Amino acid sequence: MSRLKSVAGLVAFSLFFVVFTVAQKAKPIPYDHNPAAGRFYDINGFKMYTEVYGEGPPVLMIHGNNGDMSAFSKNVPYFAQHYKVILADSRSQGRSLDPDHPLTFEMMADDYAALLDAMHIDSAYVLGWSDGGINALLMAIRHPEKVKKLVATGANLWVGPDPFAPGLWDQMEHAYTTGLTKTYTTPKEKNDRKLFLLDWWEPHITLPQLRTIQAPSLIMAGDHDVISLPHTLVIYQNLPHANLWIVPNSGHPTVIEHADEVNKKVDEFFTQPFKDFKPNE
Template identity: 55%
Template sequence: MLRTSLFALLLLVCQVALGQTAVPYGNNPAAGKYATVRGVKLYYEAYGAGPPLLLLHGNGGSSKEFAKTIPYFAKHYRVLAMDSRAHGKSVDRADSLSFEMLADDCAALLTQLRLDSAYVLGWSDGGITALVLALRHPQKVKRLAATGANLWPDSTALTPELWQQMKRGYQEGRTQTFTDAGRKNDWKVFLLDWRHPHIPLSALANVKAPAFIIAGDRDVIRPEHTVAIYQNLPRAWLWILPNSGHATLHEHANEFNEKVDTFFKARTILPPSR
């Protein structure tokens, strides 16, 4: 036991010396801050310097999902990795959630930080929020990248497997009375994806910011739904990653980061082919 402890201590000392200690993204006191906006205490972490980049996580997740994203972009951007209300360290005691609420939170946070606009990268629910943010607060979004996003919650947008799983979850939970605060919050977060979003394809014509629409070829979002999102945006890129599921930014982290960065820096964004 003593030898094992000494070995662990020696390994830690070597990692520190080589600058290899793991950063606790999503729970990093050195980078974490709270901002009270719209009556909600939002947690976010800030890294790097340069043009602001807002990172938005998926349902039930937190900013720790961007552990493979933040180190790359923090070299050239001021990265803001936010925990959405009712997620991670962000506190929300309201009874319901909507993507409009989440998008308005993002806009309010940027305003409080005195940022006129930001690049936005969203995964899953974060991708939906990025699109809603661009619709409701167009002046706040320079460009957006959304991976694994859907516009409505049914089997025409989601794979049959995911939709059946969600239906079972709803049937199991709808008759329960949640007295525990944590389980009550989890149910509220589940209902966000069960009931929302409801964005008509025609509304995407109002997105002024250039958009990069991304999904895996084995994503839980139907590929034809992802393509339809791309086709209805005025200025957009499309990327369907081969050999990838829903977690594109994890499964292909290096390529993902480079492609998104290239999009953010591209001089022109051609409209999609009709």
């Protein structure tokens, strides 16, 4: 009888262990707060927070304004099966705190190039969304040896009404003007204002600069993105080696709203031979 009880207890424990293990595996990964994958690097005067998943060719994913690496939570599981996915919080965002310094897109592009150096990675595929797309373009301009191929979705080259959907620049101008009369006291308020001003004053990428990019490029935007279709076409048309994909039924967050399609399309782009890319006429 005692043996039966022991067997029953062992079976019950085994079932509990299996259920517990499955539950643990099913638990979402806490991107941006995962000690098992996280590390800080000393980069250009601040501590840059990173998390790495998977093994294989390196893919650097760069998030948008006032965001963090969790923006790619729907993309990492797919790519981590075949790539070494590098996530990093941009300067002054997420866990990469840098409250006391100015901020430019050029600084952030240099930060990401320095991060690859610190990780002993010669070059990487780069996927950038929104401000991250701007960073991807600037990395390819300022550090061409670091970028194997780049994907930029929802990026803009300059500021003003033209790059944006109708009415959006007017909203930003109102927020800028209103903000001039406010007093910012807490570190978060000051940092949020700094990040807003980044998109108000920048970027300033010229078409001649864009034409220096030799990395094969996939330019993306949603068909009702906050970045206008004509501006996205300007980016595509001025890259020497580029493909264009306007994501149907999508707004600005293409990597979130259409993660499955984006994952497959970007993966195909990364794995295509260079000979498949023909220079734009």
